[in-house]
Amino acid sequence: MVDEDLRKILDSNPFDATGGYRSLTYEEVLQELVKHKELLRRKDIHIRELEDYIDNLLVxxxxxxxSILRMPYEPSRKAGKFSNS
Structure with a gap:
């Protein structure tokens, strides 16, 4: 009875990251893992490209x-807008 109650709590917990995987087979979990690893790899490549772009832009x-780098940073400014002063 306690195991069933615990399982219900775990299955209904919206903060439990494993909840969506409990009903999957081992092969389905492996497929999800491969899919997420590929997504992570693509994001890593995209981040590297953005870092390279920013580095080249800064150079x-x-x-x-x-002289633009000597101006103090003003966080209230919006991107693309320059003051007339």
Whole structure:
């Protein structure tokens, strides 16, 4: 009886990350794992591309307009908008 109650609690817990996998077979869990690993690999590649882009952009700014980097950061500014001062 206690095991059944515990299983009901675990199955109904929205914070339990394993809840959606309990009814899957071993092969289905492996398929999900492979799918998530591929998704993670793609995201890692995308992050690397973005990091490279930012690095190259920063180098271009440092070469072309280094004075822009001397201005203090103002978090209230919106991207793409410059003040007239």
């Amino acid at each position: 271009r700014v440092m070469e072309e307009t280094p």
